[in-house]
Amino acid sequence: MTRITGIRGLTAGSSAQEVVDGVDLDGRVAVVTGASSGIGVETARALASAGARVVLAVRRPEAGERVAEDIRRSTGSTAVAVQELVLDDLGSVDRFVDRWSGPLHVLVNNAGIMATPERYTSAGWELQFATNHLGHFALATGLHDALRDADDARVVSVASTGSNDSPVVFEDLFFLRRPYDPSEAYGQSKTANVLFAVGAWQRWAGDGITANACMPGGIWTNLQQHWDPEVLRREQARATDVVKTPQQGAATSVLLATAPELSGVGGRYFEDCREAEIVPEVLDGLHGVRDWALDPVAAERLWDVSLALLDAERRRTR
Template identity: 55%
Template sequence: MDAMTQTLTTPFGFSSTADEVLAGVDLTGARAVVTGASSGVGTETARALAAAGAAVVLAVRDREAGGRTAAGIAESTGNRDVRAAVLDLADLGSVRRFAEDWDGPLHILVNNAGIMALPELTRTPEGREMQFAVNVLGHYALTVGLHRALAAAGGARVVSLSSNAHLFGPPVFDDLDYRFRPYAPLPAYAESKTACVLLAVAVTRRWADDGVLANAVHPGAIATGLQRHTGGLRTPPERRKTPAQGAATSVLAAASPLLAGVGGRYFEDCAEAEVRREAPPLFGGGVAPFALDPANADRLWSLAAAMM
């Protein structure tokens, strides 16, 4: 972030919900994809976008579970243009098929899906560490595969779900696959979440002239299946959010006119985060300089391309 750039604030905050953020926003005619939308924050993000009038595709591993969620969203919002499609981010073939099957413009892509703190080192068939593969490489491949559709929208937005965990780990670019280091669940997760921010920076740097902007968001601490390996890290009650509150920052980045023309930034609690110069307490906020660094973003982009 440029030192002279003013930190962006909004009328919304920690307790705001997705519906409050999108109140009065009309997304009729817009098309959206939300990955990992069969539960938790992903479901609430998809529901709020659908309630505002967008046609929403839930990109999920389990078609049946996604279909049930899509039907529930259609019923609750009255928006019948909600459906599920299969996407397995750990399987690059699945990602390619999803992108190839997409037809027409895409106005909103929310890279929401993720896995957290796998207790043991797990690899994809290509030999990639699973957290980095799902959280970063799968979404990189999806975003690149949908570039033409995003550019055709004439002002598309990409949202990259990160976490305050990124503050505890810049990517070790020379060993993303954990071939030389002992694996540790939370540091591996932290590296992947830093990379999610860098992905948003890189997309904006490359595609702003195509009308495609990306921002990263930290949804907050929400008790979802994502935290099943960590016990929720015993988040203090005053720092916990509901899925509706967790999705608020996602939909702010995805569709609020307050962020028109804004890209390459990191948001939490519905506002741009302050840059930190050292690691915060466990449940602190802010964004690390290494997560916004253009050189890091360019390096990540090149490495991700080579890992496809």
């Protein structure tokens, strides 16, 4: 399988707006999770500027409304709406799905949390796995029919080279039998994000749904709020030459959501507006993907486990 590079000359320094230059999304509908801060804002802005009707799916609707108004002003689009979505609350995800009507052309699973202290949801799920993977899995599978009813629907799973830190440990997903490590928990959830794209492509390609995962790049946002302050300062000082702006960080997500060149291309992992290489280890922290994140057998297993977890929680709360 040939690795995809060189799309329209786009690079690591390209912005989301450059990606949609000349792209017409009129009549298409997009949902962007986590669109009240960071790269989610710029992903939504680029999609709106290209003519899409965009729904900001956010934990805090009041913050989402402020962002929506800013996007309306900057793009001239009036088709920007806000809906509440709390990804670590399955009831909230199901309510979002139940309210949805009509086809959905683009779903960008962008929201995420990183390196949090050890916490669990009411379902007993470790918080990072619950938020980053299971909530998005419930959202995407719940919206499957809306995606199927669209023309060339795209699902974008925003992952990270944090997946280098851990495969999905099926024997102990929630750190019940091993010491909790915030970075390993984050890494596992990001590996799950990539495996979801692989699994969705395996199942949904025949429905006209394309699913891919991406690494946005190194961007300083609220995502790092749980880092040790000294570590954060040290990394900010060290990595000045590779840090992206939020507009640049949103570019690869927007590419996967919109590029005509990627129609019918799925189950892959992209970075810097190109397909990443499979590597034995992500040495620089920014480039490449481990083979365990693209393993179709692990993707199949994760899909089945995720469905079982959601089903058990719905029965528990019925």
